[in-house]
Amino acid sequence: MDEKSKIRVVVITGLSGAGKSQAVRALEDLGFFCVDNLPPNLLPKFGELVVQSKGKIRKIALVIDIRGGEFFASINDGMESLRGLGIDLEVLFLEASDETLIRRFKESRRRHPLSESGRISEGIKLERKMLSHLRGAANKVIDTSDLSASQLKNQVIEQFGQEEQSNQLQVTVMSFGYKYGIPRDADLLVDVRFLPNPYYIPELRALTGNDEPVQSYVMQSPISKVFLRKYYSLLRFLIPRYIKEGKTHLVVGIGCTGGQHRSVTLTNRLAAALAKQEIVITVKHRDITKDRKGDERP
Template sequence: MEKRLDNTIDVVIITGLSGAGKSQAIRVMEDLGFFCVDNLPPNLLPKFGELIVQSTGKIKKIALVIDIRGREFFSSLNEGLDELKQQGLRIEIFFLEASDETLIRRFKESRRRHPLSESGRILDGIQLERRILSDLRGRANRIIDTTDLSVQNLRNQIVELFAQEEKKGTMKITFMSFGFKYGVPRDVDLLMDVRFLPNPHYIPELRPLTGNDEPVQTYVMQSQATRLFLRKFYSLLRFLIPHYVKEGKSHLAIAIGCTGGKHRSVTLTNRLAKVLAKHNYSLTIKHRDIEKDRERGGDERS
């Protein structure tokens, strides 16, 4: 793992879809002590980098919002990012997105016009923006889908990702359990489907419990298929993570899904996180849908 030098300057590029939360994100970064610039034209990145380097360490953390408002300069973005790296700055691209339906609702509520919507249809602008930003999204180190996030939840996630500077250089891993019945999470790097494992839903005394309860854990773990899956998936992660770190990735989001996100996925998410906690990783566990069947009063098969 590359060691962090005391004079390393961090530059976070905040970008993504219009309406996905970039304005909220840069306000949080400013609260965290970052020097923030909104709507910097990409072709000014090299000159901005020179000024930062010449500050002789007075500015150590920078957050720049670069988005579709500077689309006439977008062709120079990749070149500008590469020049920043050559200047010795460490670059992270932080990409925010949301579903089409959510973005349309947000634009209507704010009565704003999408910057690319020449036809007047918001959806046309969103789809064009997705195409233009697809390459940049592919380069992103961190992606957050704000579809189901409140402003406070988005703030909490950003603080979690960027506040602990002493852990810079340590891979941050988020384990998320989820239910396929409630949709696949968008902002993940690895997704595993464990619906092939024995389902505690069909055991009456286990049905109201969750994967956080010992009886459910015992039932799920007694399966030979479960134990074999855990060994193989753990082995895969031990192979992948060092390669992700080598390529500059600092955050890995792993989602494990079953039908309702209540029994199997919760059990396996907890088990994998417990094993990886023995290594030098910063771990977060989220059970996205564990209470959904109670909230909706349904009979979810998890």
């Protein structure tokens, strides 16, 4: 099958209440042929029908989750059958924190599909266990805990909207503050709280790592320069191997205490270095606008 007629299938899965419906609607807007709640044991037949369409259906999004009941166990075999037909298969996994999921279920007054006792937390715990293998195999994991519906849509469009980039590894370098929690969708995490902290310089305290004075302060330390060089070297070693494994999106999290000074500086520098390697780079500063009254501390 040549690249022009390549069939692309995105399997959307993840936790109940994490936003699969919003994600599939975003892909539908992008021109994907979408099927919700397809039983996994029908994947081989579905793949055959798509191939027989001879290019009429090339972009497909399938929502498959634990609603498949007893058929859900066959999802791995079903996905392998699609790959065996030469179909380009990607897995998008959506998740959120327990607190967020519980709140969403209570607001919607829906019952969790795995909660026999009626306790939402029990259903979530069981579902995480059932889906753990899929999360590990996912090409892209999105934590929707702090995302609005429109923000989730934007992330899906960013990931899947440019077909010409579908075979490239897209790298998101994200700064964050540990006091606001670790980003759940990060593939790699590094803690840069060992670097000099601009917070203790009065004239730098109100600035961020996007400002040149903060950047200069952080990067004047030999330790910062050595760290940047070594971590960049590590990523250059890892990225080709992720590509060979079939990974299409990598999230690198760089954290300091508040996510406004050191992590932002290193995120910007690392992203700029990686961009020279013809890698699709996205820079995100998760906590840069958070309230600074909590005071950053080492």
